Structure formats: C-alpha cells, structure tokens
Amino acid sequence: MIKWIKRIILGLLSxxxxxxxxxxxxxxxxxxxxxxxxxxxxxxYGYDIEGNEMIEKSIKKLNNxxxxxxxxxxxxxxxNGNYNKAIEYLDKASELESKEVDxxxxxxxxYYYRDYEKALFHLNRYxxxxxxxxxxxxxxxILYAKALCYKELGQYSKALELFDKAIKSELKERxxxxxxxxxxxxxxxxxxxxxxxxxxxxxxxxxIKLWDKSSESFYYxxxxxxxxxxxxxxxxxxxxxxxxxxxxxxxxxSYVALFDEVYQMEIEKxxxxx
Amino acid sequence: xxxxxCILIITIFFSCNRKSGELDLCGLGVLKPYYLTGLDYKxxxxxxxxxxxxxxxxxxxxxxxGIVKIRFDVNCKGExxxxxxxxxxxxxxxxxxNDSIVNQTVLIARKxxxxxxGTNDDDENINSFKFIAVKVINGEIKEIVPK
Numbered sequence: 001m002i003k004w005i006k007r008i009i010l011g012l013l014s015x016x017x018x019x020x021x022x023x024x025x026x027x028x029x030x031x032x033x034x035x036x037x038x039x040x041x042x043x044x045y046g047y048d049i050e051g052n053e054m055i056e057k058s059i060k061k062l063n064n065x066x067x068x069x070x071x072x073x074x075x076x077x078x079x080n081g082n083y084n085k086a087i088e089y090l091d092k093a094s095e096l097e098s099k100e101v102d103x104x105x106x107x108x109x110x111y112y113y114r115d116y117e118k119a120l121f122h123l124n125r126y127x128x129x130x131x132x133x134x135x136x137x138x139x140x141x142i143l144y145a146k147a148l149c150y151k152e153l154g155q156y157s158k159a160l161e162l163f164d165k166a167i168k169s170e171l172k173e174r175x176x177x178x179x180x181x182x183x184x185x186x187x188x189x190x191x192x193x194x195x196x197x198x199x200x201x202x203x204x205x206x207x208i209k210l211w212d213k214s215s216e217s218f219y220y221x222x223x224x225x226x227x228x229x230x231x232x233x234x235x236x237x238x239x240x241x242x243x244x245x246x247x248x249x250x251x252x253x254s255y256v257a258l259f260d261e262v263y264q265m266e267i268e269k270x271x272x273x274x
Numbered sequence: 275x276x277x278x279x280c281i282l283i284i285t286i287f288f289s290c291n292r293k294s295g296e297l298d299l300c301g302l303g304v305l306k307p308y309y310l311t312g313l314d315y316k317x318x319x320x321x322x323x324x325x326x327x328x329x330x331x332x333x334x335x336x337x338x339x340g341i342v343k344i345r346f347d348v349n350c351k352g353e354x355x356x357x358x359x360x361x362x363x364x365x366x367x368x369x370x371x372n373d374s375i376v377n378q379t380v381l382i383a384r385k386x387x388x389x390x391x392g393t394n395d396d397d398e399n400i401n402s403f404k405f406i407a408v409k410v411i412n413g414e415i416k417e418i419v420p421k
Contacts (some may be wrong), residue, residue: 044307045306045307045310046305046306046307046403079307079309080307080405081343081345081360081405081407081420082343082360083341083343083362083366083407084360084362084366084367084368086366087365087366088366112419112420113419114409114416114417114419115364253421255420255421256419256420256421257318257319257419257420257421263317263318263319263320263321264317265317265318265320265321265324266320
C-alpha cells in the first residue's frame with residue numbers, strides 16, 4: 001500500500017516537473033504572459049534592468065500587446081526615471097488608443113515631465129474626442145490643465161482665457177464653493193506674473209475665501225502687496241503663510257510637485273531677506 | 275532558466291542583497307524604491323533646486339540641452355552613494371550630452387546631504403534608492419523632477 005502511495009506521489013511530481021520543463025523549454029504564449037507579469041512586479045520593486053529585459057522579450061513574442069499593457073509598463077518606467085522606455089511605451093499606447101491614453105499622457109507631461117508643448121499636443125487631441133464635454137485629466141478640468149501649460153510657456157493671455165473658461169465650465173455643474181481653489185490661485189499667479197498685482201490680490205483673496213488655510217495664497221498675496229508698497233500688510237501675510245505651513249497647511253500632491261507650491265524654507269528665506 | 279529562478283526568488287521575497295559599493299548599506303543591504311519608503315529631503319524639492327541654483331554654472335558650448343537622470347542609494351542614516359547616471363535628449367531618447375553638464379549635476383547630487391531616510395511598516399529607518407532628473411536647456415537648468 002505504502003509502495004503504491006509512493007509511486008503515485010513520485011509519478012505526480014515527475015509529471016509536474018516534466019510539465020514545468022516543457023513550459024520553460026517550449027515557452028508557449030502563457031510563459032511570456034507570466035514573464036511580463038513577473039517583470040512588471042520586479043520593476044515595481046525597483047529592479048529596472050531585469051524587469052525591463054523580461055518585459056521586452058515578452059513584447060517581442062506576444063504580438064498583441066495592448067495599449068493598457070504598454071501604458072502600465074510606461075508608468076513604472078516613469079517612476080524609476082527610465083524616460084526613454086517610459087515615453088517609447090506611452091507613444092505606442094497612444095498610437096494604439098489615443099482616446100484612452102492622451103488624457104493621462106498630457107497630464108503626465110505637464111506635471112511630471114514639465115514638457116508643456118508636448119503636453120498641449122496630447123491634451124488638445126484628447127479634448128477633441130469629446131468637443132461638447134470638458135474632460136478631466138487626473139483631478140484637473142482639462143481647460144485648467146491646458147491653461148497651466150500656456151502659463152508655464154509664458155503665454156499668459158492665452159492662459160487667462162483658459163482659466164476663465166475652466167471656471168465657467170466648473171460653474172455649469174456646481175456652485176463656486178465646489179471649485180478647486182487651485183483654479184483661482186493659478187489665475188492669480190498668472191495676473192501676478194503679468195504685473196497686475198491688484199487684480200492678482202483680488203484672486204488670491206478668492207482662493208483664501210475657498211480655503212482659508214492656503215499658505216501659498218497668503219505667501220504670494222504678501223509678495224504682491226510688498227511689490228505695490230503695501231509692505232506692512234504684505235509682511236503680515238507672509239507671517240500668516242509661515243504660520244500655516246508650519247502647521248502643515250499647504251496645497252500639495254503625493255506624486256508630483258504642484259506649480260507655485262510653497263515650502264517653509266522658501267517663506268523663511270523671503271522673510272529673512274526683507 | 276537560472277535567471278528565471280533567480281528572478282522568481284527575488285520577486286517572491288521582494289528583496290535581494292545588492293552590492294553596497296561605496297555606501298555602507300544598513301542591515302542586509304536591501305534597497306527599496308523611494309516611492310515605497312517615503313524617502314524625503316529636508317526642505318523638499320525646493321531645497322534641492324536651491325542647491326543647484328547656488329552651485330551649477332551654465333554651460334554655453336557643446337551638446338548642452340537634455341536630461342541627466344542621476345540614480346543613487348540612500349542608507350538608513352541618510353548617507354548617499356552608488357551614484358549612476360543616464361542622459362537623454364529632449365525627445366527622451368538615450369544620448370550623450372556635454373560632460374561638464376553631467377559632471378556638475380552629478381557632483382551637486384553627491385553634495386545633497388539632508389536626506390531623511392525612508393521607513394518600513396514598523397517605522398524603522400531603511401535603505402532606499404532614488405533618482406533626480408535635471409532638465410537642461412541651452413546649458414541652463416530649467417527643471418528638476420520628481421518631487
């Protein structure tokens with residue numbers, strides 16, 4: 001009896017071993033699917049070279065690699081700073097399904113790569129898919145994202161036009177209290193960069209009305225006031241900003257630096273240099 | 275086959291010793307990516323940019339536009355080492371760029387000495403690896419990412 005049990009177990013083990021060997025030697029399609037999945041996991045844990053090698057081999061063997069798969073490989077390469085791979089894969093994903101990919105691509109180029117011209121190309125193409133609807137990219141209204149691109153390119157008039165359109169678009173669906181304070185803040189920053197301090201202060205105030213802990217708004221409002229010789233009030237606002245940021249209040253994002261994001265060190269430096 | 279087995283083992287245990295090189299890594303020398311450990315820099319990306327602003331000298335000749343990606347390890351004491359770099363053009367293709375740009379950007383990264391080590395689930399300081407990418411246009415630094 002025991003002899004038979006031993007034989008059965010050994011038989012099963014041998015079969016499994018032979019199947020594994022055949023799997024590894026013949027390398028059918030599922031082998032490369034598994035290889036792709038393992039490669040992705042390895043990338044997540046930072047083993048770029050090994051992970052990318054496995055993924056590249058899988059891509060060559062699996063002819064029907066989807067846009068979603070290219071997209072996810074690209075995300076991990078961006079996180080690990082392999083920009084050549086990240087963009088190569090995202091371009092492939094975008095070629096296959098631009099409607100699905102362009103929103104993310106535009107957002108990524110704007111916030112992560114700070115490549116505003118290329119970001120605009122993808123955001124505009126994405127926007128054209130639904131001309132009667134204002135899409136969202138990440139958490140941003142697409143008009144706001146496009147406005148940020150123009151602002152960072154120094155095309156302030158175009159940026160202001162789009163910030164206004166974004167505000168109008170947001171107000172179609174909800175009242176002002178639901179609009180992200182960042183939209184008003186960025187409009188204020190653009191006016192400020194244009195040298196329109198008084199108008200900018202008006203919009204910094206609108207931002208503060210929406211979120212009274214916006215240290216960045218107090219900071220830049222303070223700077224604008226100092227620039228128009230209202231130094232006493234300006235200093236007061238810089239100190240409010242410092243106090244707020246010390247308590248942990250500021251607008252930020254877990255993954256990317258925001259535009260005109262402020263830092264405690266920055267506010268302290270400004271105050272010390274006054 | 276051997277590679278596949280090694281890779282499988284690495285994936286299963288999510289960790290693997292790495293050569294410590296010039297840096298004394300803590301514990302078994304396991305390194306985790308910055309996005310899993312919460313590795314940070316005192317003063318954030320602002321302080322890193324300030325350091326580059328203070329120390330970088332613009333390069334007016336040669337192939338002076340592109341991106342320098344600098345990858346390095348930060349041990350549980352916040353010390354850095356094992357620096358490595360790659361360069362890309364502004365279309366994100368691998369290329370070479372002016373040596374002076376590369377040398378300066380890597381050297382400044384080496385001087386960043388206010389790293390706040392990453393932690394594990396038990397809130398113990400651990401080793402991490404990190405990268406910073408410096409975008410240079412016409413020899414001048416235009417952007418440093420990620421945060």
